Amino acid sequence: MNNSGLAVEVSKDRNGADQILLRNPRGASAKVSLHGGQVLSWRTDRGEELLFTSSKAIFKPPYAVRGGIPICFPQFGQRGSLEQHGFARNRTWIIDENPPPLHPNDACGKAYIDLLLKPSEDDLKIWPHSFEFRLRVNLTADGNLSLISRIRNINCKPFSFSIAYHTYFSISDISEVRVEGLETLDYLDNLYQRERFTEQGDALTFESEVDRVYLGSRDAIAIFDHERKRTFFIKKEGLPDVGVWNPWEKKSKAMVDFGDEEYKQMLCVNGAAVEKPITLKPGEEWTGRLELSVVPSS
Template identity: 60%
Template sequence: MTVDIVRDAAGMENVVLREPHGGSSVVIHLYGGQVTSWKTAHGEELLFSSSKATLKPSKAVRGGILICFPQFSDLGHLEPNGFARNRLWTIDSSPPPPPVNGMNTYVDLILNPSNQDLKIWPHKFEFRLRVALGLSSLSLTARVKNTDQKPFTFSFALDTHFLISDISEVRVEGLETSDYIDNLQNRTRFTEQGNALTFDGEVDRVYLTTPRKIAIIDHERKRTFELKKEGLPDAVVWNPWDKRCRAIPDLGDEDYQRMVCIDAAAIERSISLKSGEEWRGRQEILAVSSSYFSGHLDPH
């Protein structure tokens, strides 16, 4: 296992993992516990980062995989998507071993609340994040433990920005027949009618109680991302399209064309933890040839 600590152009510490057999790599910012890069053995980037992304200690990078905790979006009294993405995480120097047949190239990060955090969200917790790298896969396992004397609830999402060739050439499978909340229509609830989700305008939806597997199929690049999730029943789908894209300061005007966000999430039903209880959520992404999906996506 190869784990290096490097500093970026802003002087912030990053963790770099390299898969020893296949040469794939991943970069994690300690600020925010944010995965900002995942490259194949041939050096091809798989995660989107904004063309206007800024490396500033006080702001998460627009792109990669962001941690939304302890709230998603603006559905609570905290800053949008919670504060975990804007805090400095630490590396666990003696992490537990991986499970049998698990990925052996990994790093464990830890976030505990500061005194300032406890003023805005008065709950003590320990958040452990394992980022693990395989030959053609990347997994994130989140564990949140209630270390307080009283119960608390939270919502959660892994805000994942997939790098694609062209948003018009992408379809998402696995969400058919699922109910969703449409944030562009006053959070009205609908049921997905199509066999696959395609894009011809802005999309901002929370799909509820979705299958364990979702596929993002990029026809032009002949690549499929298979997203497998555990403990994360919901899925967020977002693309800002042109008008909204131009209104977001840290997105380039044309960035919407080469990205789609699919978040494994727990939003509709908040996660409740009693004192001493722990919650676990996990997502694994596989990048495979699109020919792998010759028929309907197996949800299991």
């Protein structure tokens, strides 16, 4: 697949999982693994890595990779008998050879790949709902990264799910960044049994562990990294909530697939639909979009 300097290459990782490398004419790139349908890398045209992946990440099923953009589906968090953050991030996706047409803008001038996840027999035992989860990963000519998810109910009964794109941004130093676009919002605080609070600050800064879901956010969030002089912009559709997570020191030491000091170089800010699960009737389809961009800032 190669047109006007856009390239899509398929290779294998060290455990035999297929990976797809997307490149644009300027040299920006994104790498997507069929293990979890997960974006593992997103680089600028100067080769700077924009996503964090732990040096201790495990790239082998049944583990989810600690970093990049894991997809949390059909739940975000820990509820009921399903594993935390659902099973989509641990499954092997396939390349979707016949994706139904998207809007023409979703392919024009972009390197992209279409992936598909359907439940296995074992998945249906733990979550008895038939679905088709289609994911398009796009790299634009400007180097922006977008993920378009379409989830269809092919059951004969309704089902509900929650979802999050658990994006690990690579940052200079957690104490040097701030997040804007969450001011005045209510949030559920996972450090206080999901108790509800209201954000008081005009920007979110970090000096200890944070594990929150901000509710009903506007559709654009910004992460300012003063030291690296760059700003990430997160735009989203169909994803009303925003998860914000940094494990800080104590929790970092308790995670086997995460370095003790790595919390300083990462921040998770997730487009999500958590508070009000999405319900699909038989034959219905939901679409959610996330677009990530980065700009130099002073």
